[in-house]
Amino acid sequence: MKNIISTDQLTKRYRNITAVNHLDLEIPEHSVFGILGPNGSGKTTTLGMILDVINPTSGTYSWFGNRNKKENRKRIGSILESPAFYPYLSAVSNLKIVARIKNRPYNNIDEVLSLVGLSGRKNDKYKTYSLGMKQRLAIASALLCDPSVLVLDEPTNGLDPQGIAEIRDIIKKLADEKKTVILASHLLDEVQKVCTHFGVLNHGELIYKGNVEEVSRDEHLVEVSTDDNNALLKILNDFPEQLGVKEENGKFNVMLKPSVSVSDFSRYLYEQGIFPTHLLTKRKNLEQQFLEILNQPENV
Amino acid sequence: MYNHFKTEILKIRSYKTFWIIHILYFAIILLVISGVKLLLNFLAEQGEKIENIDPGAIPVFQFPDIWHNLTWIAGIFRIVPAIFIIISITNEISYNTLRQNIIDGLSRKDFLRSKLSLILFISVLSTLYLFILGLVMGLINTGHIETKYIFLYIPFLAGHFLEIFIYLLIALFTGLWISRAGLAMILLLLYSYVIEPIVTFRIDSALISGFFPIKAINNLIRFPFTKYALREVQDHLTWQDTGIAVFYAFLFIWLTYLILRRRDL
Numbered sequence: 001m002k003n004i005i006s007t008d009q010l011t012k013r014y015r016n017i018t019a020v021n022h023l024d025l026e027i028p029e030h031s032v033f034g035i036l037g038p039n040g041s042g043k044t045t046t047l048g049m050i051l052d053v054i055n056p057t058s059g060t061y062s063w064f065g066n067r068n069k070k071e072n073r074k075r076i077g078s079i080l081e082s083p084a085f086y087p088y089l090s091a092v093s094n095l096k097i098v099a100r101i102k103n104r105p106y107n108n109i110d111e112v113l114s115l116v117g118l119s120g121r122k123n124d125k126y127k128t129y130s131l132g133m134k135q136r137l138a139i140a141s142a143l144l145c146d147p148s149v150l151v152l153d154e155p156t157n158g159l160d161p162q163g164i165a166e167i168r169d170i171i172k173k174l175a176d177e178k179k180t181v182i183l184a185s186h187l188l189d190e191v192q193k194v195c196t197h198f199g200v201l202n203h204g205e206l207i208y209k210g211n212v213e214e215v216s217r218d219e220h221l222v223e224v225s226t227d228d229n230n231a232l233l234k235i236l237n238d239f240p241e242q243l244g245v246k247e248e249n250g251k252f253n254v255m256l257k258p259s260v261s262v263s264d265f266s267r268y269l270y271e272q273g274i275f276p277t278h279l280l281t282k283r284k285n286l287e288q289q290f291l292e293i294l295n296q297p298e299n300v
Numbered sequence: 301m302y303n304h305f306k307t308e309i310l311k312i313r314s315y316k317t318f319w320i321i322h323i324l325y326f327a328i329i330l331l332v333i334s335g336v337k338l339l340l341n342f343l344a345e346q347g348e349k350i351e352n353i354d355p356g357a358i359p360v361f362q363f364p365d366i367w368h369n370l371t372w373i374a375g376i377f378r379i380v381p382a383i384f385i386i387i388s389i390t391n392e393i394s395y396n397t398l399r400q401n402i403i404d405g406l407s408r409k410d411f412l413r414s415k416l417s418l419i420l421f422i423s424v425l426s427t428l429y430l431f432i433l434g435l436v437m438g439l440i441n442t443g444h445i446e447t448k449y450i451f452l453y454i455p456f457l458a459g460h461f462l463e464i465f466i467y468l469l470i471a472l473f474t475g476l477w478i479s480r481a482g483l484a485m486i487l488l489l490l491y492s493y494v495i496e497p498i499v500t501f502r503i504d505s506a507l508i509s510g511f512f513p514i515k516a517i518n519n520l521i522r523f524p525f526t527k528y529a530l531r532e533v534q535d536h537l538t539w540q541d542t543g544i545a546v547f548y549a550f551l552f553i554w555l556t557y558l559i560l561r562r563r564d565l
Binding site for chain 2: 053074078088089096101102
C-alpha cells in the first residue's frame, strides 16, 4: 500500500526539550490513522511540522510522494488544535477565504455547512458561536475543498455527545470514500471506534504502531466474581494461564494468555470448585493496550 | 498577487475597524486642510500679518504649491493607516489565522504578498484621494489658472505614495515582530516621534541623519511653508532621497519575510 505521508528522521528541538525525536512515521493511503499519546508527547508538534507551520530542526517529510509543500497543503483539509477563524466575519465569509486560498470555487460552502449542521447560523458572525459550533465550522472548513487527506487534531474537543457521534459518522463516511484521515486524539475510545491503524507517541518518539483490530484479537480479558472472593483470588493467582489479575469494585479482571479460551478458564474454575456469580468476557480495548505500552519499562 | 489581494479584500470588507480608521484618516486630512484655509482667511480679514505677508495672499492651496503643501500635511496623519496595519497583522497572529492560512495552502511568501497587496492598496487609495482633493482645492482657490502650473509639483504625489507605503511596511514589520497590537503601536509611535527625532537631531550631518528610516521618508517631502518667508525650500523629489526610501522599502519587506520564514507559527 502506498504511503500518503512519510517522515524521515523528523526532529524538533526547543531550547531544553526535544519535542519530536528522529521520527519515522509512515501513514498508508486510505487508512484512518490515530495518533495517540499523553499530553506533551509531540502529537501537535508533529502535525505542525508536516503542515509546514513549525520548522523542523532536522529531518524531512513528503506528502503524496512529492515535495511540493504548498500545492500539497491545498489537497489537505486540516484543523490544528483550536479552530482559527476571523471572529468578525460570518461562517460563509470565513469559508470563502479558505476556498480562495485553496484556489477553489465557492460552490460547496452551503453543502459543507449543512453537513455539520450550521446552515441556520451561516450568516452570523463567528464570534457569536458556541465552542461546539466553532469546532463544527472547523470541520466544515477541513471538508470544504473535497480533500484527499484530512488531518484532525482533537476534532471532538468541546463537542457534546451528539456532536461527537456526528463527527464519528463523518469520519466513517470519509473512510468509506477511501479518504485518508489522520486523527490525533487522547480520547482512546474515539480512536478505537473510527481508526484502522494507530501509533503511539511518547516523548516525541513513535513507540508503537499497529492495527486497531489486532489489539482486540490477541488476548482476552475476563471479569469474574463469586460469593467468596478471597478463595477466588487465591485460585486465580494459581492459574498458570493468566497474565495478570486486578481487583476492581469487588470483581476481578483476569487477563488470559492468547492460547487460552474463555471456556478453558471456565472449566478450570469448575474443577477448583468455584461457581462464579458473574462472568463477563471483555474485548481488550485500546485504553488498556495504550497504558500497557506506556508502562513498559523501556518507554517510561 | 491579484488573487492574494482578493483574499485580503474578503478579510477587510466587512471589518468595521477598517472602515472606521480609514474614514477617520480621510476625514482628518480634509478637516485639517479646510481648517488651515479657514484660518488663513480669518487672519486676512483681521488684517494680521505673518512675517509681514498678508495671509490671504499666501498661495498655500493654489496650483502648483498645493501638491507640496497638501502631501506634507497629509503625511502627518500616516500613523492612522499604520495603526490599521498593525491591527491587521497582530489580529492574524492572535486569531491564529496566519497559521491557518498557511495550513490551508498559502506559502509564507504568499502570506507576505497578500499583506503587501493590502499596503499597496491603502497607499494607492491615499494618493488618489490627495490627487482628487488637490485638484478640487486648486481649482477653487487658484485665481488665474495656467495649465502649465497645474501639475508642476505633481511628483510630490509619488513622494506621498512612497512615504505611506514605506511607513506601512515599517508598521507591518513592527506588528509581526512584536505580535501584540498595543505594544507594537507604542513602539512605533515612540520610535517615529521620540527616539529617531532625538537621535537625528543630535547628529549634525544631514547626510548621515538622512539615512535613518523615518528621516528618509520625511525627506521625500520637505517642510514647505518656510518658502513663504522667502527661504529656499527643496520643491522637488531628489534621486538621492527617493533612492534611500526605496532601499528602506526593500529592507523592510526582506526583514518581514525573514521573521515570517523563521518563526514557528
